Amino acid sequence: DSGVTQTPKHLITATGQRVTLRCSPRSGDLSVYWYQQSLDQGLQFLIQYYNGEERAKGNILERFSAQQFPDLHSELNLSSLELGDSALYFCASSGTSTKGETQYFGPGTRLLVL
Amino acid sequence: GQQVMQIPQYQHVQEGEDFTTYCNSSTTLSNIQWYKQRPGGHPVFLIQLVKSGEVKKQKRLTFQFGEAKKNSSLHITATQTTDVGTYFCAADTGNQFYFGTGTSLTVIP
Secondary structure, eight states: OOSOEEEOSEEEEOTTOOEEEEEEOOTTOOEEEEEEEETTTEEEEEEEEETTEEEEEOSOOTTEEEEEOTTSOEEEEEOSOOGGGOEEEEEEEESSSOTTSOOEEOOOEEEEEO | OOOEEEEOSEEEEETTOOEEEEEEESSOOSEEEEEEEOTTSOOEEEEEEOSTTOEEEETTEEEEEOTTSSEEEEEESSOOGGGOEEEEEEEEOSSOEEEOOOEEEEEEO
């Protein structure tokens, strides 16, 4: 158990819909990262937040957005969903803003868009 | 753009054989990390390499960082069925952080 929690575990929705994925970092960690993992794309970095502020942006679509709240939990919002958005979405946390620091991954949210 | 390539993409070995995965970057790295993801699981941190030419060992696993800090390798000696999973390198350029494409290891008992 990494100490990072993600909800929900599974999500099934339809194209065009909007969903919110939630992540709680390890106790004391200030950084939260979001990743998308699909079969043909590997592990893609989406975005990083540090202590409530956006710190780094990766391959995140404009239809996707995220935020980190004062209690340090984070939400990833996916809108206008397409079939290709079906994937495993991981959240990871680390203690500082340094991307090279060890990241602890949550169990992931498996999203299926039908 | 910056890419981190891993080879091979897939590897099947007989139990007891050795296994190596290689990670190559187009730019010099600040550090490199290795993660293991078991089937159905999430990536788990294994090790971080920082210094040029660094070699670290964890039981049957040997990690190397190239002299130019552009490539790295993970070698497993005498694989066991518990080694099954996908091994990712994660490269820190100082500005960006990239996960490699991963090497999926299958160990045949």
